[in-house]
Amino acid sequence: MDKSVIKEIGPSKVIQLFFPVSNFHAIVVVDNTALGPSIGGVRVSRDVSVEEVKRLARTMTLKNSVSGLPHGGGKAGIIADPRDTKKEHYFRVFSQAIKDLYEYIPGPDMGSNEECMAWIYDEIGRSVGLPEEIGGLPLDKLGATGFGLSECAEIACPYAGIELKGARVAIQGFGSVGRAAARFLSEKGAIIVAASDTKGTICNPDGFDIKELLSIKEETGSVIHYKKGMVKTCEELFLTPCDVLIPAATADVISKENVEGVKAKLILQGANIPITREAEERLYKKGILSVPDFIANAGGVIMAAMEYAKKSEKEAFEAISNRIKKNTKLILEKTFKENIFPRQAAEELAKERVLNAMAYKKVL
Numbered sequence: 374m375d376k377s378v379i380k381e382i383g384p385s386k387v388i389q390l391f392f393p394v395s396n397f398h399a400i401v402v403v404d405n406t407a408l409g410p411s412i413g414g415v416r417v418s419r420d421v422s423v424e425e426v427k428r429l430a431r432t433m434t435l436k437n438s439v440s441g442l443p444h445g446g447g448k449a450g451i452i453a454d455p456r457d458t459k460k461e462h463y464f465r466v467f468s469q470a471i472k473d474l475y476e477y478i479p480g481p482d483m484g485s486n487e488e489c490m491a492w493i494y495d496e497i498g499r500s501v502g503l504p505e506e507i508g509g510l511p512l513d514k515l516g517a518t519g520f521g522l523s524e525c526a527e528i529a530c531p532y533a534g535i536e537l538k539g540a541r542v543a544i545q546g547f548g549s550v551g552r553a554a555a556r557f558l559s560e561k562g563a564i565i566v567a568a569s570d571t572k573g574t575i576c577n578p579d580g581f582d583i584k585e586l587l588s589i590k591e592e593t594g595s596v597i598h599y600k601k602g603m604v605k606t607c608e609e610l611f612l613t614p615c616d617v618l619i620p621a622a623t624a625d626v627i628s629k630e631n632v633e634g635v636k637a638k639l640i641l642q643g644a645n646i647p648i649t650r651e652a653e654e655r656l657y658k659k660g661i662l663s664v665p666d667f668i669a670n671a672g673g674v675i676m677a678a679m680e681y682a683k684k685s686e687k688e689a690f691e692a693i694s695n696r697i698k699k700n701t702k703l704i705l706e707k708t709f710k711e712n713i714f715p716r717q718a719a720e721e722l723a724k725e726r727v728l729n730a731m732a733y734k735k736v737l
């Protein structure tokens with residue numbers, strides 16, 4: 374088939390599941406499977422919507438494609454409280470409902486973790502991001518995505534006129550991704566000057582002792598209890614004077630409402646779709662370089678795909694480093710050469726591989 378006739382790459386399936394007896398809803402989107410069965414996380418949140426899951430599934434298609442993985446993109450959302458005491462029950466019910474949807478391989482996402490993936494695996498024998506005891510590479514514990522962000526920073530910093538050693542970094546969201554990014558970036562000599570969670574922001578222009586900050590978060594549940602810093606509101610994180618800003622919490626946190634206040638020179642998108650399209654274009658015009666989510670935060674899915682292919686932890690870390698560094702360089706070169714904004718450069722590269730694979734499919 375001539376790929377120029379392909380108008381849309383997905384979504385191929387949008388499924389809404391209702392469980393009246395257990396009293397919860399779920400959404401599954403399989404965006405595209407031209408490169409292989411789709412992999413994508415299961416988000417658990419009270420307000421996850423069909424639209425959000427569709428956008429996240431597309432991000433997975435692009436991420437898996439550009440990362441050279443034999444997988445398409447998908448995503449699921451369970452509309453429930455992630456702290457619900459019946460979590461195991463609704464994960465097991467959800468698993469049975471997707472048992473025959475072989476083109477979707479669930480992974481962890483916000484509100485789900487290795488234990489949840491183990492429940493799914495126990496029910497249907499198909500999930501990634503499993504605990505070590507049952508053959509998994511625990512990507513959150515190992516900090517796969519945070520490690521990938523630090524590798525991305527190594528390549529991207531010079532393009533933004535920054536030296537990574539000594540760069541001041543602000544991180545929104547001190548969960549699995551944010552904490553690991555802080556740890557790996559400080560090992561590379563960066564200085565973490567602000568971090569936030571749902572309780573607020575902690576700032577110290579001289580930088581934190583990361584080990585201390587990590588243990589305060591672990592012990593008290595929030596970064597704001599760290600005594601060696603100033604406490605501010607969640608939103609003030611974006612106003613922090615810094616070189617590198619890492620949104621690592623949730624979707625659409627930088628929008629037209631707050632984009633003008635952003636002071637960073639470089640943004641590495643740790644979360645999925647953390648910046649609206651409009652704000653991303655505005656950042657580009659302001660001269661702030663922003664590395665798109667599916668390039669910068671691909672560490673987790675690369676490790677998940679390595680686990681699925683039965684590779685070792687060492688091979689997974691090597692794959693993350695090689696692929697993220699190569700892709701960051703590729704898209705930033707294309708951005709500067711063609712004078713286009715980074716997401717456009719990244720989408721063109723990612724879509725090319727998907728379209729080439731789709732061209733081999735039977736036309737019905």
Ligand code: NAD
Nearest residue numbers: 518546547548549550570571607621622643644645670673
């Ligand atoms: P997590 O649940 O472990 O952590 C999220 C953190 O964000 C928590 O500390 C929470 O308190 C904080 N948060 C939520 N809303 C906030 C707000 N408004 N202001 C400040 N902090 C806020 O989740 P995670 O696994 O770290 O994932 C974070 C993001 O990264 C999500 O968008 C996820 O889809 C994306 N992501 C995760 C991975 C991964 O490997 N875990 C991979 C790729 C992308």
